[in-house]
Amino acid sequence: MQGQRDATAAGGKKTINAPAETQSITAANRDLREVKRDGDAGRFAGREGNDVAMTKSELIQHIADLNPHLYHRDVERIVTTIFDEISEALSRGDRVELRGFGAFSVKRREARIGRNPRTGTAVNVSEKHVPFFKTGKQLRERLNNR
Numbered sequence: 001m002q003g004q005r006d007a008t009a010a011g012g013k014k015t016i017n018a019p020a021e022t023q024s025i026t027a028a029n030r031d032l033r034e035v036k037r038d039g040d041a042g043r044f045a046g047r048e049g050n051d052v053a054m055t056k057s058e059l060i061q062h063i064a065d066l067n068p069h070l071y072h073r074d075v076e077r078i079v080t081t082i083f084d085e086i087s088e089a090l091s092r093g094d095r096v097e098l099r100g101f102g103a104f105s106v107k108r109r110e111a112r113i114g115r116n117p118r119t120g121t122a123v124n125v126s127e128k129h130v131p132f133f134k135t136g137k138q139l140r141e142r143l144n145n146r
Contacts, residue, residue, distance in 0.1 A: 056083070059079060060079050100138035102135045102136045103133070103134050103136070105134070106131060107130055107131075
């Protein structure tokens with residue numbers, strides 16, 4: 001019965017038609033969830049949706065796994081250096097652009113008068129600079145054309 005699978009709807013079993021491509025994707029997702037439960041392949045491997053972010057150590061481990069010819073300490077040094085250079089550039093007020101991925105910049109927020117939500121009294125909020133990220137065209141297209 002290629003193209004059919006069971007789905008639970010309103011408490012009962014119902015057979016629906018699904019393309020074979022969808023079945024293989026569903027099976028791959030199920031396999032990833034099982035791997036996640038077993039803990040064999042990185043914590044982020046079976047994540048669904050945007051519920052948890054990838055940490056720096058997970059990124060380093062993932063890159064090291066994809067590049068077995070590199071030592072783990074070298075991958076860690078590379079990732080740390082990239083993040084440090086981006087941070088240094090932003091602290092100088094520079095813009096960092098990674099073509100196809102996006103651009104990091106610093107935005108200035110004016111001083112303003114805010115309100116304390118508990119008491120309702122006016123509070124002076126000083127001027128601040130905040131990091132800002134704008135996605136690149138290729139990343140946006142990749143996210144929207146899943």
